[in-house]
Amino acid sequence: xxxxxxxxxxxxxxxxxxxxxxxxxxxxxxxxxxxxxxxxxxxxxxxxxxxxxxxxxxxxxxxxxxxxxxxxxxxxxxxxxxxxxxxxxxxxxxxxxxxxxxxxxxxxxxx
Amino acid sequence: xxxxxxxxxxxxxxxxxxxxxxxxxxxxxxxxxxxxxxxxxxxxxxxxxxxxxxxxxxxxxxxxxxxxxxxxxxxxxxxxxxxxxxxxxxxxxxxxxxxxxxxxxxxxxx
Numbered sequence: 669x670x671x672x673x674x675x676x677x678x679x680x681x682x683x684x685x686x687x688x689x690x691x692x693x694x695x696x697x698x699x700x701x702x703x704x705x706x707x708x709x710x711x712x713x714x715x716x717x718x719x720x721x722x723x724x725x726x727x728x729x730x731x732x733x734x735x736x737x738x739x740x741x742x743x744x745x746x747x748x749x750x751x752x753x754x755x756x757x758x759x760x761x762x763x764x765x766x767x768x769x770x771x772x773x774x775x776x777x778x779x
Numbered sequence: 780x781x782x783x784x785x786x787x788x789x790x791x792x793x794x795x796x797x798x799x800x801x802x803x804x805x806x807x808x809x810x811x812x813x814x815x816x817x818x819x820x821x822x823x824x825x826x827x828x829x830x831x832x833x834x835x836x837x838x839x840x841x842x843x844x845x846x847x848x849x850x851x852x853x854x855x856x857x858x859x860x861x862x863x864x865x866x867x868x869x870x871x872x873x874x875x876x877x878x879x880x881x882x883x884x885x886x887x888x889x
């Protein structure tokens with residue numbers, strides 16, 4: 669099992685640019701989560717999908733953030749336009765049953 | 780919402796020492812997980828342990844749900860144990876949302 673796959677692993681962009689983060693969950697997992705981790709706020713849940721449907725997006729900080737899950741094996745988190753305060757590590761996690769499994773994360777730096 | 784407190788916030792050990800990390804939570808939970816975030820940032824599942832005791836090699840965990848705490852034991856620590864240990868819990872009111880503690884930063888020196 670390859671685990672949760674995220675790309676890119678690192679992203680450096682300039683303020684105002686569009687950023688797209690990608691995630692491939694573990695095969696057979698029907699729940700997918702996007703988290704953001706910063707020193708100040710720790711790990712925050714951004715959005716939760718179940719069976720490809722967004723169930724809870726209350727953690728999405730602003731309209732600049734959007735997430736999609738077009739099929740069971742792929743999800744994207746998009747930030748448009750990006751701002752320096754979006755700099756963080758973004759994790760994708762998938763779940764079957766009670767245990768969440770995290771991807772390696774994408775370290776985003778917005779200059 | 781539920782509060783999750785981890786202690787100690789920081790811990791420095793010499794290789795070979797044992798340690799106990801604690802997670803207190805303010806409400807009933809039906810899910811509790813321990814994670815290790817290694818120095819490269821990867822979050823690794825250690826235990827799913829809403830109650831009872833589990834062991835995996837040098838690591839073991841105990842959750843006493845009625846008293847709202849969980850303990851993670853690390854024996855014969857190694858430098859590769861360094862990193863941040865997170866406790867995450869879920870309340871019966873939610874079937875998906877994990878609330879994370881702030882973590883314990885463990886440094887194991889050779």
